[in-house]
Amino acid sequence: MINITLVAGARPNFMKIAPIVHAIQKAKKEGKPLDFRLVHTGQHYDKKMSGDFFEQLNIPEPHANLGGGGGTQAEQTAAIMVAFEREVMENRPTLVIVVGDVTSTLACSIAAKKLGIDVAHVEGGIRSGDLSMPEEINRMVTDSITDHFFTTSEIANSNLRKAGVPEARIHFVGNTMIDTLMAQLPKFKKPEGEIFEALTPGNYFVMTMHRPANVDQEHSLKAMIDAILEGTGGLPIIFPVHPRTAKNLQNIGITAENLLMTDPLGYLEFNYLVKNSKGVITDSGGVTEEASVMNVPCVTLRDNTERAETIHLGTNELVGTDPGKLKPYLDKIMKGEWKQYQGIPLWDGKTSERIVSKIVEAYL
Template sequence: MKLFVVAGARPNFMKVAPFLHAIARHNQRCVAGNGALEPLLVHTGQHYDIMMSEVFFRELNIPTPDVNLEVGSGTHARQTAAVMVRFEEVCHRDRPHWVIVVGDVNSTMACTLVAAKLGISVAHVEAGLRSFDRTMPEEINRLVTDALADLLLTPSADADENLAREGVPREKIHRVGNIMIDCLVANLARARARRAPVRLGVEPGRYAYVTLHRPSNVDCRESLEAILENLVRLSRDLPVIFPVHPRTHKALEAFGLDHVGAPGLHKIAPVGYQDSLCLTENARLVLTDSGGLQEESTYFRTPCLTLRPNTERPVTVTEGSNRLTSLEALAGDIQAVLNGPERLGRVPDLWDGRTAERIVQVLLKNGTP
């Protein structure tokens, strides 16, 4: 069974890695190749910065992509169109039985559209997540992808319910768990060995870890300035480790805010996946607008504030350690976290490091279309 496995942006890499490793383990168990799966890794090139892309392939032991579409950056329309044009050529040249897409980036939707129009079956890993906010480009990508996919592989019960409410037949929905946690579990020992807090000069359990990149937070001068003011204030009590995303870096420069800081506010270059895991596990507080960090902090039970009005991962709030916040509430919410317990919530069901194995079994059960 030939599979095209699509990765487009940094969050995708942590999701395809455990899946590719699970396929390799499955193929080792096959006798004389019977029942083997043939994955071809398609990297769309949606992220092209080495710290946002290539370093992740090295850290996660992902093989060199079989195909690199090299689409680069651009508007949503241009990027989506470029992926579609180039991915269609690949599908015509080497038609797969299944296209496997993950997450909610532009590449996910673009490759799903191409496959659906060519009559190629699509499996969506991390299906059914909803923020119910259509101003988010990712929400549009989720809705379109799930409307067209043939297999919807969900991480949690709320995702199942969202799909059922949208009219997706139950037989298409398979709850397999959170594949991000597979990657976390596989990398945890190496992440801990990197001792990122110590290398950065902070004490484990005595610092805040901050990542921000969403347009609603960094593309507006007033918002970004207010965030910096909160970080400077926090840094007087607790060191702040702030790896600056390329988008955020450009905004800081454009608004003339790149020199705003304080001795305890450590603005550093983007970090690799394993360093990020180590920083998340050992932080006293995580402040982010990232979907992945909401999940990873929940696994570690590290208190997390998500600077967004909504989340497509509500299980991190209802069961985990996550809390939504806003610019208006941020100072008070930071103080509430610092006054509260150092560990919160519980690890949700099926966040056990075996999601990729369950996905392989679902694909084998559904067979060659």
Template sequence: MKIINVVGARPNFMKVAPLIEAMNRYPDQIQHLLVHTGQHYDEKMSQAFFVDLGMPRPDINLEVGSGSHAEQTARVLMAFEQVCLREKPDLVVVVGDVNSTLACTLTAKKLGIAVAHVEAGLRSRDMTMPEEINRLCTDVLSDYLFTTDHFAEENLRAEGIAAERIHFVGNVMIDTLLKHRDLAACLDLRQRLGLKPQGYATLTLHRPANVDDRSVFAGILEALAQIAKQLPIVFPIHPRTRKMAEQFGLEHFFQTGLPVRGLWITEPLGYLEFLHLNMAARLVLTDSGGLQEETTALAVPCLTLRPNTERPITCEEGSNILVGNRKENILREAARVLNGAVPTGRLPQLWDGQAAVRIVERLLAHQGGMFP
């Protein structure tokens, strides 16, 4: 069975790494290639993720770069078609919800190639999010839909997806976290930054709904500045967020270095470095999807700066709280966490580090029926 694994953006690396490791257990049955579309093309960050996760360098890099959603999707469609025509895979494996996920799914299906979508069925019900459109379209087309929790399976069934296409396997992101947790714990980054366990918070912030409107962005930063008077906040700043802060004249909220209090920006961190910080944080604030899952696995309170989430399991069973992006809501829920009022939650079913193994075993079991 010849499989192409696709990565397009940094969050994809953590999802594909355990799949590659699981496929390597079956060298006589699986031949696999890694295609990096280059949707995120920061060489420094890409290198850090490949090294941290022990992933092989991509067999093929499409180097599509940035652009509008239409431009980026179109470039991936055109470039990936040539890869599929040349390599003739039996299966394309896509993960997550980035533009590359949808583009490679469309390409493969139009060429009659089976598609497996890992992390299928996630829904925010927010059609202003490009990721939601990518999820919906990818799931309709995919032959195998591998889900992380019962909400995802319920979503797919409600949308009319046949039950035999849906496979509850667990969460590959958690596979990666559990594998690398001990290694991350051994880093000395906290010591170098002068941080004590439970003595700081971490932050990620990049979504357009939060940073593209000056009044919204300023309100979030005002809330963070107040929280940071009690608890220093480490902020590996996204290039987009930095650009918008400069455009709106909001740089005065940011500081560099790490004394006792403040909102302290750093350059983007590698996977192990950020895991190292999050493991011992008292609080994580984010508008990212993956961090909601990671903090649930780490039993660290998480405030999600969005009005919705495609990962409700992290609120139902985990340590995640939806707070939106209004200043007063952020401050209210942060105060509850800092006062110890929020439970740490529990690990959802099958988030046990074996999701990738289950996926590969399902694919091998179905090989005779689905694949030529």
């Protein structure tokens, strides 16, 4: 029997895990000897993580919640390692699957490997080259001890080869986030509320901003918001705001009738807005993947990206953090002259089935 422990540390991780759960359940029904245990490390407390959330994704609630949230990076890493070590000693798996690049990805990989348990990294090999990002350190350390790499792109494969990873351990399978996107697409729904009722498709922007480089310095935050307001021609800008960002915006006194700040939105509601928008302005990696596959213009307010395929083959452009460079990009979107999605290999909604096939091949 192949027993798999699936690790998620934050709400977006469950979007990457959900299709793997479905693929395991399907293989099990077909008579393959495998089972799973879903572990939430509790890294991020999220009030939206209700039964409805798991129902929407069509997965069971986690078998365990380790409650590893809060504290500094080191405190959080240590708390998750201690709790996860106990979890896998009590429920020893054949394989631990970690996803993405959060603190839990790193902490659970280390705890598993020290107990002699194999680790598979979904989204292995992606790199931004920016060591000021905690996520980059998480990726690098996790990949240094991973047994099986499930990769999203040829760029990730190349990164791993350069690091000396043997070809047999690199499995180019695609992107599980896109599995979820394609499965959930028919269920997208317009958010409830007066500000959303007035929106018409193709006549508003969606914005997300959360990285410290963009939101922690009030002067640069004001300059960026001013540049966005100037370049979007008075169209509504839907901005789901993190509480910390909201506080900074309040301090700098940003007010504009078309800047519509909302609470964070659910997956189905947020992606409904992205799909029907004129364009997306973001500093998130995951949003660039989803926008690309939905063929929605996307500008990224970062100096680097770990998802370069969204630029080469997707609808994403890397603008940087200088507000002065933003206008030409927004002008292109406003004129309808943006590049089109070219299709990213294996981002086809079948990634998780390929992952489970590779696991069965490796362990049976």
